[in-house]
Amino acid sequence: MNEVVNKQTKFIDLGLIDYQEAWDYQTNLFNQTVALKIENRKKEAADQKPTPNYLILCSHPHVYTLGKSGDQANLLLDEKGLEEKHASFYKINRGGDITYHGPGQIVGYPILDLDNFFTDIHKYLRLLEEAVILTLADYSINGGRIEGLTGVWIEGDKPEKARKICALGVKSSRWVTMHGFAFNVLTDLNYFQNIIPCGIDDKAVTSLEKELGEKPNLQEVQNRLKNHLIQLFGFSLTEN
Template sequence: MTKQNKHTKFINLGLKDYKETWDYQEELFKAQVDRKIANRKLPEAEQTPTENIVIFCQHPHVYTLGKSGKPEHLLLDQQGLIDKQAKYYKINRGGDITYHGPGQLVGYPIIDLDNFFTDIHKYLRYLEEAIILTLNDYGIAGGRIDGLTGVWIDFEDMDKARKICAMGVKCSRWVTMHGFAFNVTADLDYFKNIVPCGIDDKAVTSLDKELGYVPNMQEVEDRVKGHLVDLFEMKID
């Protein structure tokens, strides 16, 4: 078996078109999967470790529909998308429909779980935990709701619960892609045009709305990164 490589590279793409970022993810993902397949045909001494990359970015307004999603959960027609200056893509992650836009920290880990642990549920819980710990840094209690992936505020009261971070991932041969979308200063009105993640009876929220002031995005990103590194025991060069 190839030796575990916990070295992880973090890349910030800034505000980046969704399709361009998706293509970039696919390129990185394929390279790691291809490397794993090639390694199986080589003696251990000749195998090349897979790489781990975490992309942080924001996107211009866009709606994405996961493999298990329902198209009717987008409440806009083509003209409505034009009016909102938003794009729409059907993609290959799990989950239903979600929104990405400026002011939302999007994280795409393209990592080989063979380098960490081979448990997709633990992986999702660690992504959630990084956001929960970040919220805690700001004095906000975030948590989980059984059966609903993501991070929630007022998660113990189903009438008040509101989602602050959505998640949807793809995993093949233990290599991951797609990830999480953390509403930091996002325009929440855009969520009114969808049934977020197929859930029609829960609100969405953002960090600035909960805090009552606008946090520094770079600071938020640094905190999320730090918690991911700690939880996964990543090594940063």
């Protein structure tokens, strides 16, 4: 573990950004942090540099991404179908199966050195879920979990009614994280009909807009979510 603990976290709002561009961006930050940790281990404690943390929020044009443990058969479109839907497709290096990203969705990529917080990947996932659950509660919506499945669900205790509102998929190396979560706020849910989301074929997908019956303010939702992440992780957030 690093001798120097740093909870200072840089907040980066990338707005609507191409998936590949965002993937390259977070990969660069991830690789730099891992490299710094490796260098630190060669040094005395007094000479070690604190590792940085980043909280990236953004959204993407229509895109389907398949995790390393996923099955491409869960994508129900061929190349022509992707073109017709103006969507792209990537096989990526996170956990999990297939998911969709698109406009009106809040995508979070925390690039954290968990040595600065806690070294427990399950706790990390649960706190990401909790931030979304608390955000839903701000809108009087009861979100929760389903045992054995990641993500945040509505009516998860009723198998015939359970619907996912936030998907999770992460990668970590030397306790540094990348990838993250996708929270459906104003998302066009029709795009989920072209996949078997996360490889689960018996559960529906929903959005905050659908649950509320009206359009929430996306920026307000993002701000509430960010504040819950700050409280749960104890971030000291900087925005410069």
